[in-house]
Amino acid sequence: MSKQKHETPMLDQLESGPWPSFITGIKRLANDEGKTYQDTMIDLLGQLEHSYQTRKGYWKGGTISVMGYGGGIIPRFSEVGDKYPASREFHTLRIMPPAGMHYDTKIMREMCDVWEKHGSGLIAFHGQSGDIMFQGARSDKVQDAFDEFNKMGFDLGGAGPAVRTGMSCVGAARCEQSCANEQKILRLLVNEFLDDMHRPALPYKFKFKVSGCPNDCMNSIERADFSVIGTWRDDMKVDQDAVKAFIAEKGQKYVIDNVITRCPTQALSLNDDDTLAVDNRNCVRCMHCINVMTKALSPGDDKGVTILIGGKRTLKIGDLMGTVVVPFMKLETEEEYEKIVELAGDIIDFFAENALEHERTGEMIERIGLANFIEGIGLEVDPNMIAEPRQCSYVNTGNWDEEAQKWFDRKAEERAA
Amino acid sequence: MSKQKHETPMLDQLESGPWPSFITGIKRLANDEGKTYQDTMIDLLGQLEHSYQTRKGYWKGGTISVMGYGGGIIPRFSEVGDKYPASREFHTLRIMPPAGMHYDTKIMREMCDVWEKHGSGLIAFHGQSGDIMFQGARSDKVQDAFDEFNKMGFDLGGAGPAVRTGMSCVGAARCEQSCANEQKILRLLVNEFLDDMHRPALPYKFKFKVSGCPNDCMNSIERADFSVIGTWRDDMKVDQDAVKAFIAEKGQKYVIDNVITRCPTQALSLNDDDTLAVDNRNCVRCMHCINVMTKALSPGDDKGVTILIGGKRTLKIGDLMGTVVVPFMKLETEEEYEKIVELAGDIIDFFAENALEHERTGEMIERIGLANFIEGIGLEVDPNMIAEPRQCSYVNTGNWDEEAQKWFDRKAEERAA
Amino acid sequence: MPRTPIESGVPDPFQYMHPVMAKNYGMWKYHERPRPGVLCHTAKSGDKVWTVRAGTQRQMDLYTIRKLCDIADEYAEGHIRFTIRSNIEFMVSSEAKVQPLIDKLLKEGFPVGGTGPSVTMISHTQGWLHCDIPGTDASGVVKALMDELHEEFIKEDMPNRVHIATSCCQINCGGQSDIAINIQHTKPPKINHDLVANVCERPAVVARCPVAAIRPALVNGKPSLEVDEKKCICCGACYPPCPPMQINDPEHSKLAIWVGGNHSNARSKPSFQKLVAAGLPNNPPRWPEVAAILKKILHVYKEDAKDWERISDWVERIGWPRFFELTELPFTKFHIDDWRGARRSLNSSTHIRF
Amino acid sequence: MPRTPIESGVPDPFQYMHPVMAKNYGMWKYHERPRPGVLCHTAKSGDKVWTVRAGTQRQMDLYTIRKLCDIADEYAEGHIRFTIRSNIEFMVSSEAKVQPLIDKLLKEGFPVGGTGPSVTMISHTQGWLHCDIPGTDASGVVKALMDELHEEFIKEDMPNRVHIATSCCQINCGGQSDIAINIQHTKPPKINHDLVANVCERPAVVARCPVAAIRPALVNGKPSLEVDEKKCICCGACYPPCPPMQINDPEHSKLAIWVGGNHSNARSKPSFQKLVAAGLPNNPPRWPEVAAILKKILHVYKEDAKDWERISDWVERIGWPRFFELTELPFTKFHIDDWRGARRSLNSSTHIRF
Numbered sequence A, B: 001m002s003k004q005k006h007e008t009p010m011l012d013q014l015e016s017g018p019w020p021s022f023i024t025g026i027k028r029l030a031n032d033e034g035k036t037y038q039d040t041m042i043d044l045l046g047q048l049e050h051s052y053q054t055r056k057g058y059w060k061g062g063t064i065s066v067m068g069y070g071g072g073i074i075p076r077f078s079e080v081g082d083k084y085p086a087s088r089e090f091h092t093l094r095i096m097p098p099a100g101m102h103y104d105t106k107i108m109r110e111m112c113d114v115w116e117k118h119g120s121g122l123i124a125f126h127g128q129s130g131d132i133m134f135q136g137a138r139s140d141k142v143q144d145a146f147d148e149f150n151k152m153g154f155d156l157g158g159a160g161p162a163v164r165t166g167m168s169c170v171g172a173a174r175c176e177q178s179c180a181n182e183q184k185i186l187r188l189l190v191n192e193f194l195d196d197m198h199r200p201a202l203p204y205k206f207k208f209k210v211s212g213c214p215n216d217c218m219n220s221i222e223r224a225d226f227s228v229i230g231t232w233r234d235d236m237k238v239d240q241d242a243v244k245a246f247i248a249e250k251g252q253k254y255v256i257d258n259v260i261t262r263c264p265t266q267a268l269s270l271n272d273d274d275t276l277a278v279d280n281r282n283c284v285r286c287m288h289c290i291n292v293m294t295k296a297l298s299p300g301d302d303k304g305v306t307i308l309i310g311g312k313r314t315l316k317i318g319d320l321m322g323t324v325v326v327p328f329m330k331l332e333t334e335e336e337y338e339k340i341v342e343l344a345g346d347i348i349d350f351f352a353e354n355a356l357e358h359e360r361t362g363e364m365i366e367r368i369g370l371a372n373f374i375e376g377i378g379l380e381v382d383p384n385m386i387a388e389p390r391q392c393s394y395v396n397t398g399n400w401d402e403e404a405q406k407w408f409d410r411k412a413e414e415r416a417a
Numbered sequence C, D: 001m002p003r004t005p006i007e008s009g010v011p012d013p014f015q016y017m018h019p020v021m022a023k024n025y026g027m028w029k030y031h032e033r034p035r036p037g038v039l040c041h042t043a044k045s046g047d048k049v050w051t052v053r054a055g056t057q058r059q060m061d062l063y064t065i066r067k068l069c070d071i072a073d074e075y076a077e078g079h080i081r082f083t084i085r086s087n088i089e090f091m092v093s094s095e096a097k098v099q100p101l102i103d104k105l106l107k108e109g110f111p112v113g114g115t116g117p118s119v120t121m122i123s124h125t126q127g128w129l130h131c132d133i134p135g136t137d138a139s140g141v142v143k144a145l146m147d148e149l150h151e152e153f154i155k156e157d158m159p160n161r162v163h164i165a166t167s168c169c170q171i172n173c174g175g176q177s178d179i180a181i182n183i184q185h186t187k188p189p190k191i192n193h194d195l196v197a198n199v200c201e202r203p204a205v206v207a208r209c210p211v212a213a214i215r216p217a218l219v220n221g222k223p224s225l226e227v228d229e230k231k232c233i234c235c236g237a238c239y240p241p242c243p244p245m246q247i248n249d250p251e252h253s254k255l256a257i258w259v260g261g262n263h264s265n266a267r268s269k270p271s272f273q274k275l276v277a278a279g280l281p282n283n284p285p286r287w288p289e290v291a292a293i294l295k296k297i298l299h300v301y302k303e304d305a306k307d308w309e310r311i312s313d314w315v316e317r318i319g320w321p322r323f324f325e326l327t328e329l330p331f332t333k334f335h336i337d338d339w340r341g342a343r344r345s346l347n348s349s350t351h352i353r354f
Ligand code: SRM
Pocket: A100, A168, A169, A170, A171, A174, A175, A176, A177, A215, A216, A217, A218, A219, A291, A292, C031, C033, C039, C082, C083, C084, C085, C086, C087, C114, C115, C116, C120, C121, C160, C161, C163, C175, C176, C177, C178, C261, C262, C263, C264, C265, C266, C308, C310
């Protein structure tokens, strides 16, 4: 017989309603006679109810890791362990999923089995950084659980001042907008820096996110230190017959009101014969028209990626978006893929050497200025990196001529090439 | 016979070309045999040529004023007075013009006569703050010149940490866009604060500028501590016949490309019968369509002004635009006019008490936050004051409920009224 | 002998991917949405794949997961994936399998929806269930809200897709969204001076404060910290490195609602969300005050916005004053930004809607 | 006995105003531009007034002014006004008077133009002629440039009106404009240590520096100042309160060109101009390097912009990268803002034109 269950009047109220209830799920585990996790889950419910009653959290951190790694586990010890002793230790293993979060039922069931044996039976698919969060291991079970996952081909993700677990969108696996091989980019990048992930020694966290097109379904500009977004350089593709079909179905007014006038650069106009004219020179690849007329319009053929650095959320200077440091990079040949990995390495090195403690890339760029960062990582400045040039005359333009010469030289080289 | 003329090979090159030459003008004065200013202007040309040759300026400041006033004169003493003794003293009287810079030839000639007698013969119409700049008085002539101008009905403008000379557009005197009595507003405001103009004792300068409509021909948002701009609250006026005539003349495509699609809030659309539909609720009174279709469209009848505070140029934190503190103020009755003067008084008082030395209103607002400024001058916050609400959670919202209640109370009052 | 980990990193997804997706990888042509919750993607090869999307509770017990696996095995060719918002997706290679799959999902209590112009699952964070610094329980808030937004999830009748996120402290692990519901502390931290000396690395805490409000101090003869309460912006940044700086408070840790974030590049550039409501009580287990405002905002958006206008596009068109008017939310001095770069948020123009 | 000033303030304009304007004050209906340099305003009463606008040198000698008065008396009913850009305007109440007035103005060397979509007079500041801190001579720069832009002044064939301004130091008394040509210092001030002790209020100077680069220091045993040259942004703010901090330099005080300011509220909200070219030699008497770039920019704008697009609207549409491409100006690290709030100037999106 299991231990006595706690009263959970408040949590119970979260069992009704049409949305699947995590409380009902946890209760199932707490009712799971004979399972190693049953008592843990009974006390977990008790502590959680206590939080609901008192409106306070009762976990504190600590230090837990697996052999050979410094990070990847989020240790949790209860502050109310006296009242809820069985959930006194409730650590999370952050495990990196396959890129794009694809699973078959076989691997899912295997993971469940491991977590039934060594854990709490509670799993989150997924955390906001993209990890599978196996939540609720006792200290003495963490290594065993990890070992089994690791043998299945899974590895711990990031925690602490380290390269973190990354994310890539479903992209090429299913999405016609994809301009990049998202999973390949993500795996190349993260897997190259596993040492910086597993043995946290950076100034602070560093996150990769990859979206296949400017719709940026991974919110990468806003949440990644290193955001990679697919785009294209040539003209978008227009299937004029499909355009006509779309207009025939929706009406001209609908197309004008919902497509033409919504283009941020007025790059679209409707011809008299119901074909579409695209000013590709001024199209900024925002995706809107392509999203609306999904059969008629698609990205061009000369695909590649834009790279933005420095996105993050609120801590210490307020939310920051990433900013463009590579307007376009072709990613076709292995050589080209090597280049993006090299760039990531240069950026991580620069970050490691120049960021203050607990300072993110975005904060560092804010502090030292984008131009210094660009120079520091060995790139050339480009007007695509900015929305507009400086407004304030407060700058020492002492060696203007030298800097201007660099530009002229580059342009001459480009013309020669 | 006059003194020896200096060689001015560089200045001479500024006498050719189609644009009127200030050098030719100064030379005329330097050639003006027998005039008290002749020698001064000979040496002025010498010093100026010296500046051109050496690429440096040679004036320094000092202290000069007229009886009873502390400001309004810009004193200039030469640093190369040994070489150019006759222009050793070359002070400027800043004289305020009639609002809107209207003159008749009689008053112009009288001013010339005074300046022939007491000054250098060189006058600028006008300085960037709007003063007539009588440039080049010797120290012992400043008082005489001022006395004569003053008797003619003219007064010194501002200099130093004081209320400054203001400007208003030609506006109602000639312009159909005018939504305000610009000259009246300007005169009321400046003339109320003459004490703060003539006896500089503010933390720093304070400028009024008045434009009759949002075209803001006075650049007031960008250059005035206190910017007053005419606007209207009801629907704009549309003369549909004139609309049709305009379309008949210019063509529909021209109207769509130059009017409809240029509206910043998509508030315009062309009806099938070539009449114009205006979504007045979303029109932001930008003036564009009215500017293009000047005969067909005009501001509405319920006119008033918007007031923006804090515009200035570069010194010490970079250029600042003024920001809305009064979205709309009716200015019809004398009572209403009194209110704007009162508001200006409150703002100047708050500025005098709260700004640091050499800090402009815009810099002060930047330092203390707009909300504190609004509270300080006794106004209520209004969503029209902002382009968007705060993005950063870094604020103590402790007494949210109280502040919310203020809004609800105001809204209830408005409904009751 | 301790086992050396295999540093295998991110696993190759192809071993788990639905075979039609693997076969047509990078070769898709267009997609359609036959009904809410269902996507149909057509490949250049002519192959098609139907995706059925269903909501989950993210924090799942083994039973839930195994049930989803059973469904996948029986109705959906044995493959699944999860979206960034913890929705589960089942892929099938024939249209005929769609309806039975949906029926089964509904029967088992998994709402089908979240595609196209719907309100999709609220992305959320750990809260009282696991985190060491939370002010509320994100999972609970989200369960409560998704119960209320069930209709909006299973239908596609919003002007454009709506993404909502919650965060249980001001650090904001929750992604940004059209609408964010976040903890907002309203009182400076209470310092438990007895613990500071032992637990906190004091210089690190001092450095962490965004407004330099923390000073080292001697309290009762022991080294501790003191906070300049006038300066303190109640952000809670000092709490993780120094738990004695108690920022969480049952009464004064409130909820705030932020609106108009946009991270796609569609139409306008990405932008952050803006504060619209704060001071909302942290009221478990169903947070009714938050739900009421959230629903009001969604309702007004649905009524007033044009097709394809995200919330940010809509507010941009109608202006923030009208947003406050329509939602009947109070406008206060707190809405006026005074953080760094605040000036760009002020109205430096006469662009005003009357 | 000293005379007490009559503090009369701003004079009433009606006593000097053209009678048709005074009569119809506030009652105007519409205007037309019959030809460049001429405006015709029609009042609601049916009255009309023709305005002829002509360029002046702003810094005028008595002879020029009296000549303008003679012209006004003989050809223009005795009234004039000046615009904010030091253009003179003559008002006449009959169309017949327009052409003779124009002929006379042209004959006397006053260009007629500056209305509508033209390049109007460059507004400018005092320079070497009068100011105590100038790096160049604004009047000279403007005379040189207006000679080059004479055609653009007398015609109306730009896409929209073009406002240019110059300033002779970085304080920028010149108004903002579509294009601004301003002094930009490129070396920290050289301090004349012998003078500091006597002339400068040292704490005031220290406080004036925007980047806190100035420290009090003892130099050769005397109280003076020192500048941290790494920090110094060469703004010259220290120079007015402390003339021994020599910022002006014949070689290193350069000219810079700024583009895309917009102060009207038409279409977009007002915005400041952005740096496009710097390091231009301060090359009197005709500043040919500045003129060349200015003309190039105007030429490209004229070719590429649509009707009614101000320079700011045009660049907004085509993007800054294309601006640099078309004008063939170099893009450098100096174009990337690093002043306060710089982040909003970076491209935080994938909005890129290829
Ligand atoms: C599955 C998923 C990617 C993944 O790997 O997980 C995904 C998949 C698709 N997204 Fe997305 N988006 C997904 C999260 C996002 C996010 C991120 C988020 O949810 O936090 C964004 C950015 C949100 C933002 O801007 O703040 C996002 C912005 C878009 C947009 C741009 C919408 C706009 O107009 O601004 C599109 C275009 C569209 O709607 O046609 C899009 C379109 C699509 C399409 C239609 C692409 C395609 O052709 O297949 C996919 C089906 C969408 C549908 O639901 O109808 N997806 N999409 C994510 C589903 C989340 C969910 O369960 O609801």
